[in-house]
Amino acid sequence: MWKVVVESKNQEQIRHLVFVDGINGRIRLHFDMVETSLRRKVYDNYNNPALGLPGYGPVRVEGGAATGVRDVDLAYEYMGDFYYFFKNNFNRDSYDGRGAELVATVRYCESYDDCPYDNDFWSSTKRQIVLGDGTVTDDCVGHELGHAVTDYTAGLCYFMQSGAINESYSDIWGEFIDLTNGKGNDSSSYRWYLFEDDKYGASRNMANPNIFEQPQRMTDYYYYCGIGDNGGVHINSGVGNKAAYLITDGGYFNGYSVRGLGLTKAAQIYYETLTHLLVSGSDYLDLYHALYQACMNLIGRFGITQNDCENVRYATLATEMNRTSTYCVYPKAPICDVGEPVDIFYDDVEGKEYWKLTPVTMLVLPKYLYSSEYARSGKYSLYGENLDVLSDFAISMKKGVSLPVGSALYFHFEHAYDFESEGSTMYDGGIVEYSIDGGRTWYDAGPMIINNGYDGVIYTGAGNPLSGRYAYTGTSFGFTSSRLNISSLAGRNVKFRFRIGNDEAYADDGWYIDNVRIYMCQVKIVDLTGYWVSVKQTCGRTSRCTIKGKFVVQNTGTSNSSAFKIRFYLSNDTIFSSDDLFLKEYSIKSLKSNTSKAISFNVKLTSGLNAAMRHVIAVVDADNVVNETNENNNLLPSVPFL
Template sequence: MKILKTGLSLVLLGAGIAAVPSQLASAAEQAAPVAGESLVQRLKGEAQGKVQLSTEPATGKVGFARAARNGDLLPTVQATSATGAAAKATAYLDRYAAAFGAPAGQLRESGVVADPLGWTVTYTQQYDGLPVFGAALKATVDKEGDLTAVTGYVAPNLRLGTTPRLAKADAARRAVATVRVNQTGDGRADLRGLKAVATELTVYRTGAIRGVEGENVLAYVVEVANATKSLRDKVFVDATTGKLLNRYSLVHGNLERELYEAFVDDNGTPDDESDDKVGGLDEPIWTEGDPFPGGLDADQQSLVDGTGESYWFFKNTFGRDSYDGKGAVMRTVNNDPRIQCPNANWNGSTTNYCTDVTSDDTVAHEWGHAYTEYTSGLIYQWQPGAMNEAFSDIWGETVDISNSRGNQTPAPQRADGLCSSFTGAIPVLTITAPEDIARECITGGTLGELDEPVSGEVAAPTDAVEEGGTATDGCSTYDDVAVVAGKIVLVDRGLCTFVEKAQNAKSAGAIGVIIGNREDAPVSFSDADTTLPPTVSIGLTDREAIRAAIGAGETVEVEIVDGAGERFESYRWLSGEGDAAFGGAIRDMWNPTCYGDPGKVTDAEYKCSTDDSGGVHSNSGVVNHTYALLVDGGTSNDVTVPGIGLDKAANIFWRAQSTKLGPTSDFADLAEGLAASCTELVGKPINTVSVAENATPTPAEPVTTTDCAAVDAAAQATELATPPTQCNFKPLLAKGAPSTCGKGTSSKVIWGDDFSKGLKKWKKSERVVFKGGSGIDWRATSKAPGRRGNKVAYDPSGDVGQCTNGEGDKSSANAITSPGIKLQAGLKRRLQFRHYVATETGYDGGNVKIKVNGKKWKVIPAKAYVFNAPNTTLTTAAEENTNPLAGEEGFSGTDGGIVAGSWGTSVVDLGKVGAKKGDKVKIRFELGRDGCGGIDGWYVDDVKVVVCRDKKKGGKARRETAEVR
């Protein structure tokens, strides 16, 4: 849609947009700004009734504007039809789009959806003809013509070129290579037929999905999939540098695992797909209208029934015709060999199931992912992904409660704060010795029985290293069983399944198993095999504390107990409890902490790590708990929530999902969306929840203002609007650098370079590890993140190389060296520079070296830094890092929680490296990389050598000229 302004009148061009010019002219006249009045003040002043605003954490701009009950954000414009609703929403955004972060000219109407209450108008953002990824605003207009809410996220301050340096085909190849080389999870992915199925040039804002401030980047969005769609990833590639910006999976499963495997024919060999009909599927064994059950087995019957119940639930209750709203065929795949069982998933075209993973709530859960993809489109990472997962749990359990099939009994409403007696053990692991590391560790799920406490000494044995594994992964049988027998074994996550690790330990006589995760949060798991020894998971920090103590010769003792306490006999709000392959439920929506998941944002169980796409399966517990509380009522977090019943809660949550949330919405947006949706539904007709085939929708009791108070209370109890500050995500380089010299001093730059003239002042050098290998030179670039237009020094360390350990290998270090700089008199002498780091953590990284009076080059150690010292020691060569800088202190990694960096200033006290008045020094910036893999590299700018002087004595000091040789 294009908006043309002529004087005070507006002409709206675009599909479905029309308005009476005189109406809009009058509205524009009434909206004329008052001197000194801000845009937000105008927005509030023009509305009828009170306006509630909230900001988007990623941008600081308005993310949600809603009118109080019977209010109207734009009362001067009338709307009585879909066309009028679009015109009214457009008129509003023409005035106030800037408050949301983008000019109105960047917004394009993408559709108007009618529902019994009115219309939802959706706008996407475009910049210079390109879509802005994840950017969308939704405007809600009710049947009375009131504009009740505008919500969403748009990328602000778009000022970037839109001509890519990287060709589309090259971006696709890089994306495919990234997926091929960097598989995630513990399984082995099926990579046959892996290719880029779609590549689109977009504007991408880093950090938007996680809800943090980011940068606008020209990027390709590449969808990569294998032949069977068991692997389907979105990969974001910088269109200027070719660097990986982000990646997440589009295959949504109801378990915390990644699922891959190919179709096979009757002989057990790969299917040649010559007779495939749809998405890799052969002829259906049952279609609509065939006799039922007609020879189908129990799993197949359950899939047909469950898919039908899912369809009729959304149709009867909300009036939606299939997941796309247009009657799409709902295809399911039983006993799918692409899945690492037991599991189930939605892959974008079909829902897919293992044997004995076909219960009613699981089938509705997977179809829930489809409905989410076609409504809010919540991105499957961080809080948006946790909401995506939670909506599937919510709809799955709502169907389970509503039907008469597969219901586990008893199922009364549960008492506050109690776990179900049908819930597995809730492991509590306490380190009891040595005293200096004694603590209670947060754990994930458990395998095996935990009827009685298990305590004993921890053993950390090594085993044979298998391909791709480590000596501590527990995936091989133990040669020396005496090291393991009678003890609790500590192993690392990876290579093989959790069950295999537990079985190997059991065979050696272990009484328990601890699986240490790769991140600070533990990983969750469960299994039906009660013959296994009690097996729990802990996070990386706790794992390393135990390993360090054992490595120092200390005896580490732990106790593992079931921490559930009193239990309540009910299956209500358990997810997946009817799937025999799971051996029990996989999540608890009433009390998520019973499964190691958070029930509110500040719970210790809230996952802050990058595991599981930012904790999507675990952190979904916050939203699940909100829904369960709202339905049944109860007291949680010292907040009493009146129960409003299934009908009202389902309608409120659906309206929020379908009309108030966008791809990057977070928990705070959900809190606002639920409140706005409830307000809009007050006194309006809603339907009862029903899964009955071809049922006539039955009116439910209308929503009241009292119900909306309950919605607010539920959001308060689970802290939806509270940011997860406990995660303490921080940039690699701290902000707020102090003055170079400190209080009471003056500074004089005796040598410096801002790289405006390139690298003319610097000498390049290179070291390679393998004969025939090569490095990557430093260069001057004007397209650094956050510094576009200003030249900086840059050495790439992206996803290049093939780990060949020979010709073509990229294991190398490249450096730029300054000329000699003679240091002058003063209180102190300091080196200052600005830089940006985004490298493969531990393996790629850089440091600053100094040569004093022609002596040997030395790494400037962290203790010599006044601000922003090197953050790590690069992984050593003994740990198979082929970076020439391995073992040296350096800058490595990215900002917390994202695959990008940000600019910061580092300051070095040259006196702490032995450089004094009269010495001649040279400065060297050196970046090293291993032979393959990477993210971006190291950017350096504004390098200065400064002399600090006493202000009182230095005021009349003679001017001195730096000597540069």
């Protein structure tokens, strides 16, 4: 008897255990080893605030009979719809991808004065959804469990733009489930409304977010800039929702005509984006790039084509995701003004190896140096806590970095800060400092900041060790980036530190820093040109003439060139003109700095044509695709043929 497991390489849902008779090859026993991991549990607090979470029950578990309590039975049913939407479309087994139990508490009340409760939420600590009386709809259950999916994938921080994208994702999953489960009111007049079946009525519209005072593009009147609602997460989600509507159904908006991809393709693109491309601190500009990239990743699968991806791009352009809101977060700092960056030091903080916490004028240190809550790359960022006690500490580079001489040098980092303030009074804050003597002496790097510098002065009346100094204060409204011109430190071994000063009480969230980079900006110097070695014509008595030539193409610059073409023409004179006769074309993939390459060619002229006294003209970089320091030495005529 042979025991064989039959699996599919690309379809996880196929996995059979087969016992084959070793003598006659007959299959004796056959088990389907894929067990559905759908496990549901519903609790019912019947509007009693004393019951807490998970509350009374479970009143219905997987496979159990209907209870007759509407909210209980709907929660059970819609959690199943959520499960199968993710299982069937993405082969995802529950929100965590590992078959987590789906738990809901219905008719929940938080307190007596807010009962019946008119809200719903996903509790990441209790790992369950919580639903108020009469709010159990398919899009709502999908929305709240969608937050769980986001928690276990991109982990989009529920704050500012990343929070708005988190909210938008929940609306997208909720409505996609609603539109495909064949339940509830799916008439076209309800398409893209959220929570239309709950007792309070619809409260969002993805096709037209303005109906519920949500923005549908970044420069919209309704775009919210403030710290309420975690930075307007339930408001600014409108931008993402509008894009999802356009990608799915298509339409004309803000100058762009989008052809809809349909729900199946759209769902795959959104899932690819969430599971592979976004991180906890991603913003709308990232979503702009990520949705297109996700689509490109999926070309050839689910029927997705390049043209679909162009339409994804139009939807994100129409909603202006590529633009910063006209106010609110500071525009990001550029990397180089001219030239290309060459890294001297780069840390995405994923290795947790280059930094340490150091006391400055006081010994109090925070507990953490890293955060996994809010990062611009991977999982981690540096985290400087805004402590609620008098303190002065820094996140410091362990080792110095030697800066070369001869190029423009920059220090660049992405950061988000939220320090205690009240109105225009800035109680706590952070500064950037540098040392050129291994960390013995530190100087404020403030004067070197050329993009997104300090934005406040620390209040002097509460004992903050940085009292009276310019610093990063208040809120940055999410991640931005800053850049310092550190060219004056060329030739030095330099260390940087992020220093935080806190007064005697109260605190906000603190300072998140990621993708710290020290680099030079180098201008690429490429100059393509060349010279002739020989040209020769041979004409037989009866046959056609043949011309031979040898040309050397050069890159006299200090940087390597990208690909370019050379074309040869036969000309009556040494001036290249449009009536010159095309002879031959050569492609060069790359020409390294200060190198050359010889090209020999051989062309048989048409009958009766003779090249005597004429010239061959070489046209280097014929399509002008290489930026050169000298564009005027690319037309090179040969000596005349004899």
